[in-house]
Amino acid sequence: MDRYERINTLHRVLKSARYPVPLPSLMDELDCSRATLYRDIGFLRDALGAPIESAGGEHAAFRYEQGEAERFELPGLWLTSDELAALLALNELIGRSGPGVLAGALAPFKARIEHLLSDQGSGKVLPIERIRVIPWGERKLDQQVFRTVAGAVLERKQLRFRYRARTTNSDSRRTVSPQRLTHYRDNWYLDVWDHDREALRSFAVDRIVEPRAQDTVAIDVAEAQLDQTLASSYGIFAGTPKAWATIRFSEHASRWVADEHWHSQQKGTWLPDGRYELQLPYSNSRELLMDVLKYGPDAEIVAPVPLREEMKSLLHLSLSGYA
Numbered sequence: 421m422d423r424y425e426r427i428n429t430l431h432r433v434l435k436s437a438r439y440p441v442p443l444p445s446l447m448d449e450l451d452c453s454r455a456t457l458y459r460d461i462g463f464l465r466d467a468l469g470a471p472i473e474s475a476g477g478e479h480a481a482f483r484y485e486q487g488e489a490e491r492f493e494l495p496g497l498w499l500t501s502d503e504l505a506a507l508l509a510l511n512e513l514i515g516r517s518g519p520g521v522l523a524g525a526l527a528p529f530k531a532r533i534e535h536l537l538s539d540q541g542s543g544k545v546l547p548i549e550r551i552r553v554i555p556w557g558e559r560k561l562d563q564q565v566f567r568t569v570a571g572a573v574l575e576r577k578q579l580r581f582r583y584r585a586r587t588t589n590s591d592s593r594r595t596v597s598p599q600r601l602t603h604y605r606d607n608w609y610l611d612v613w614d615h616d617r618e619a620l621r622s623f624a625v626d627r628i629v630e631p632r633a634q635d636t637v638a639i640d641v642a643e644a645q646l647d648q649t650l651a652s653s654y655g656i657f658a659g660t661p662k663a664w665a666t667i668r669f670s671e672h673a674s675r676w677v678a679d680e681h682w683h684s685q686q687k688g689t690w691l692p693d694g695r696y697e698l699q700l701p702y703s704n705s706r707e708l709l710m711d712v713l714k715y716g717p718d719a720e721i722v723a724p725v726p727l728r729e730e731m732k733s734l735l736h737l738s739l740s741g742y743a
Contacts, residue, residue, distance in 0.1 A: 426450045426460050427468075428494070434472065435489050440481030468495060509551050558606040559626045568631040569610055573598045576638045579612070581631040583623055596621070597638035599646055604656050611650050613639050620649045622656060652701060654683050655711075659703030666723040669696045673718035682711075697722075705730055713738075 433441060433449055447457055461482060464470040471488035475481050484492060572579040580595050596612035599620075603609075608625040620641065653661045669677045674696030678688060683700040691697055702708045705727055712719045712731065721728045 423460065426452060426456075427464055430460055430464060431470065431494055434470070434482060434484050435492070437483045440473075440475060440483040443480040443482070446482065555606050559624075561608065561626045565628055565631055566608065566625060568633060569598065569625055569628065570601060572631070572633045572638070573601055573610070575633070576640070578615075578634040578636040578638050579631055580634060582629040584627045584629060586624070586627065594623075595634075596623075597640075599638075599641055601625075602656075609656060611646060613641050620646065622650060651684070653703035654700050655702070655704070655707035661701030661703050663724050663727065664699055664701050665708060665721065665727055667698045667712055668720050668722055669698065669715065670718040671695055673715050677715075702727075709734060 429450055430446065433446065443454070443457065447454060450457060450460070452460070461472060461474075465472045469492075471485040471492055472482055473485050483489075569579065571577075577598075578595060579598050580593070583592050583594050584590075585592070594612075595615045596610075597615065599611045599613060601608060602611055602622070610623045610625055610628070612621055612623065613619075614621045649660065653659050654665070668691070671694035674690075674694065677698060678690070678696050682698065685701055687699040689697045689699075700708075709727075709731055712721060713734065721731045
């Protein structure tokens with residue numbers, strides 16, 4: 421039992437005890453030495469403010485003061501050591517893979533978890549460097565833009581901004597009702613109701629410039645409609661699915677693809693020869709083709725025919741660059 425679990429167990433025992441609990445009983449309950457138990461009692465009393473009263477001498481015993489036991493609780497959120505370690509790993513993921521907008525705000529939380537998990541008696545330090553996060557395809561994100569956008573989403577306020585589209589390299593002014601933030605492939609997107617286009621749209625947050633939250637309350641679009649328009653097709657591109665793609669992967673690639681999540685409505689089938697067939701809905705073929713291309717000869721688009729022909733054209737164009 422580590423220190424954190426001992427403190428939690430000690431609190432539970434003392435809180436439920438009607439009479440002082442003898443020192444040997446507490447040592448057995450916590451499976452620790454006398455010195456360790458006294459350190460834990462001191463931490464519970466002095467650092468956490470527990471109303472502990474004790475009888476000293478050879479027959480030392482401890483309990484919470486009568487009338488205070490019911491009122492006292494451990495401060496903050498108390499979880500198991502494994503849960504705290506998982507939270508610490510998650511916090512490290514946010515700090516190393518995100519734009520930094522959340523890492524600063526969570527720094528006190530991280531320090532508190534490290535303090536609870538550390539063994540102050542031995543001076544043990546948690547090896548945070550053992551958690552390695554490698555972001556892929558992450559784009560630079562302005563922290564102030566992210567805060568403004570996130571605030572408008574949560575406060576349900578309309579938002580005005582300038583948008584620099586990558587596809588057309590053009591600027592436009594938008595007035596939108598933000599619906600939700602979406603984190604997709606290490607980047608953030610803003611799902612909105614676009615008042616100028618009178619339609620649902622998704623914008624890359626890293627391409628939003630000069631966002632200004634408005635006093636006007638945002639229009640709320642039903643969750644079902646958001647999912648139907650923005651999440652029913654493959655990838656980040658919006659639109660109602662126009663077809664289902666069928667992709668077959670080699671026996672080698674199937675070992676990875678069979679365990680991957682491509683789409684919420686995907687259908688997977690193992691073929692008799694060891695290959696894996698994946699079916700999923702799509703609207704815009706661009707992202708789907710890029711993802712299939714990375715498997716090279718280990719993937720083949722079987723249907724529909726227009727998607728298969730589009731892939732063949734891409735392969736020919738790619739090959740021509742090496743002529």
